[in-house]
Amino acid sequence: MDNHNEVPMSMSVPWASAASVTCLSxxxxxxxxxxxxxSASASASACASDSAAIATTKLRHIAYTQRCxxxxxxxxxxxxxxxxxxFTPAHSCGPGRGLGRRRExxxxxxxxxxxxxxxxxxxxxASGPLEGEIxxxxxxxxxxxxxxxxxxLFRDEEGxxxxxxxxxxxxxxxxxxxxxVMNEWPGVRLLVTESWDEDHQxxxxxxxxxxxxxxxxxxxxxxxxxxxxxxxxxxAGFDWVSxxxxxxxxxxxxxxxSISSHVHGCxxxxxxxxxxxxxxKPLSEISIGDRVLSMGSNGQPVYSEVILFMDRNLEQMxxxxxxxxxxxxxxxxxxxxxISVWHPERQQLDYVFADRVEELxxxxxxxxxTGELRPQRVVRVGSVRSKGVVAPLTRxxxxxxxxxxxxxxxxxxxxxxxxxxxxxxxILAMLQSWMPAKDQLRSSQTEGVVSRAxxxxxxxxxxNALYKVKDYVLPKSWRHD
Numbered sequence: 001m002d003n004h005n006e007v008p009m010s011m012s013v014p015w016a017s018a019a020s021v022t023c024l025s026x027x028x029x030x031x032x033x034x035x036x037x038x039s040a041s042a043s044a045s046a047c048a049s050d051s052a053a054i055a056t057t058k059l060r061h062i063a064y065t066q067r068c069x070x071x072x073x074x075x076x077x078x079x080x081x082x083x084x085x086x087f088t089p090a091h092s093c094g095p096g097r098g099l100g101r102r103r104e105x106x107x108x109x110x111x112x113x114x115x116x117x118x119x120x121x122x123x124x125x126a127s128g129p130l131e132g133e134i135x136x137x138x139x140x141x142x143x144x145x146x147x148x149x150x151x152x153l154f155r156d157e158e159g160x161x162x163x164x165x166x167x168x169x170x171x172x173x174x175x176x177x178x179x180x181v182m183n184e185w186p187g188v189r190l191l192v193t194e195s196w197d198e199d200h201q202x203x204x205x206x207x208x209x210x211x212x213x214x215x216x217x218x219x220x221x222x223x224x225x226x227x228x229x230x231x232x233x234x235x236a237g238f239d240w241v242s243x244x245x246x247x248x249x250x251x252x253x254x255x256x257x258s259i260s261s262h263v264h265g266c267x268x269x270x271x272x273x274x275x276x277x278x279x280x281k282p283l284s285e286i287s288i289g290d291r292v293l294s295m296g297s298n299g300q301p302v303y304s305e306v307i308l309f310m311d312r313n314l315e316q317m318x319x320x321x322x323x324x325x326x327x328x329x330x331x332x333x334x335x336x337x338x339i340s341v342w343h344p345e346r347q348q349l350d351y352v353f354a355d356r357v358e359e360l361x362x363x364x365x366x367x368x369x370t371g372e373l374r375p376q377r378v379v380r381v382g383s384v385r386s387k388g389v390v391a392p393l394t395r396x397x398x399x400x401x402x403x404x405x406x407x408x409x410x411x412x413x414x415x416x417x418x419x420x421x422x423x424x425x426x427i428l429a430m431l432q433s434w435m436p437a438k439d440q441l442r443s444s445q446t447e448g449v450v451s452r453a454x455x456x457x458x459x460x461x462x463x464n465a466l467y468k469v470k471d472y473v474l475p476k477s478w479r480h481d
Contacts, residue, residue, distance in 0.1 A: 265410020
């Protein structure tokens with residue numbers, strides 16, 4: 001019976017064909033006929049000699065094959081042993097120890113009188129505005145926490161333990177800095193000469209009175225270290241660092257309330273948008289389906305449909321940035337929101353986080369006479385705390401609020417990337433527009449039907465998912481910190 005599952009040797013292994021040819025040639029020699037002209041005895045002798053020669057050849061072939069096989073086995077063994085060594089160790093991507101040596105950044109010390117960032121300490125891009133002095137009998141005094149880190153020396157000249165009191169954020173950054181100091185200079189510890197101050201030793205306005213500032217040095221009081229100490233403070237996450245003197249470094253942080261507050265991008269509910277019908281509405285009254293004034297990709301005004309609300313909460317207290325232009329426009333928006341900024345010298349439009357817009361920058365403002373968007377200079381940047389947040393999303397990904405052109409996006413330092421990330425919601429909105437639904441929120445809805453925007457209280461589920469994913473897929477330099 002034929003066995004179709006068998007594979008010919010010559011097909012199964014490449015070197016089998018050469019061995020078969022050799023064996024066939026030997027068999028041919030063994031069975032060749034003796035010539036007729038030779039006698040029987042001579043033929044017998046010849047055949048016997050041929051048989052002996054063939055036998056010798058077979059033995060030599062077998063011995064040669066065994067030697068080749070053993071050499072091949074040794075060669076393959078060596079290759080298998082050397083194969084793992086041909087791969088270089090991979091560097092660890094995350095924190096902790098990897099297989100290879102971690103790549104270290106070159107840190108450069110600050111110079112005397114240098115501050116990072118190069119802004120006023122009280123701007124929102126730095127430590128933010130003053131919130132008021134905290135005294136022992138103040139309600140906010142309970143928010144100050146003591147720092148008992150054994151790796152930090154506290155001078156505590158008053159003997160009251162006041163130098164150990166600070167905000168939670170300040171304590172967190174100070175502990176990180178203490179570890180950096182010990183790693184940078186073994187045997188040296190961080191020295192805190194002043195933290196929360198209740199004796200008014202720092203002038204009329206100081207974040208020391210709020211527990212948001214510390215004055216630091218090294219335990220050995222070596223001035224040559226202070227430039228690098230200031231750099232380590234920046235790396236530790238302090239929001240404003242100043243190499244103020246050859247005797248010490250000054251550091252401060254944002255308030256705990258501003259950090260724990262909304263990290264997304266929104267407008268105030270009383271901010272207004274212009275509808276295609278010519279009516280101006282507060283954002284708190286805007287509905288899904290309304291066509292509001294936006295900005296196209298070419299910088300021209302267009303009307304775009306509101307497809308959802310990224311966030312909507314009319315009760316939440318929030319810190320906002322206020323941008324005042326020389327034309328009288330005022331935009332109130334959260335610090336992480338993207339604002340369109342025009343660069344006249346480069347003739348280029350960029351999107352910048354609201355808390356990084358500076359005075360003398362240009363933003364695009366709607367001209368009431370022509371209806372076009374024209375650059376106006378920012379003359380003042382302030383901050384305010386207000387109630388309620390609203391963040392409508394249009395198909396264009398932009399919206400003109402209080403006559404100022406802004407993005408619908410926040411947190412991510414890229415308008416195009418954020419717009420691409422919301423593409424599924426635009427597709428879903430398009431499909432929903434083809435399928436009439438009884439609960440659709442449209443401006444033409446009959447009275448008595450509660451709008452989906454009014455039902456929403458908080459962040460949209462898709463936007464919330466993107467905010468959570470960003471920390472894992474985007475580098476920190478692309479995100480608002």
